[in-house]
Amino acid sequence: MGVIYLIIIGAAAGFLATRLMKLETDIVTTVAIGIAGALIGGFVLRMVLTVAGLLGGLIGAVLGALLLIWLYQTYVAGRGGPKK
Template identity: 70%
Template sequence: MAIVWLIIIGAAAGFLATRIMKLETDIITTVAIGIGGALIGGLILRILLSMMSFAAGFIGAVLGALLLIWLWETYIRR
């Protein structure tokens, strides 16, 4: 079922992309462009999300450390 879904999404994406770029292609080429674009776009999106995930974790760790330092300075180290 995933392959059928990929073909349907690829066909729609390929159709839209070929119309935006004003490229005249046959159906097979349009679907292939869409599927290739979905694979490339999915890979790029996964890489960006993993990088953002790392950055968000790092920022959260820094904010947590700052909170811990503030608590230490305010309540424990009088």
């Protein structure tokens, strides 16, 4: 089923891409362009999402550390001693 799905999506993507670029090709070339474009686009998108996920993790970690520092300064360091 996966191969049939790839051919159908590839044909649709190839048809749209060749029409947008005003390129006249036969059906086999159109499907091949669509399948190759789907593979390349999927790889690039996966890489972009991985990098975005790593950056999201870094931002989340920094925000979590800032929250812990604030909680420590507010509730732990503030007890019993003078504030700086």
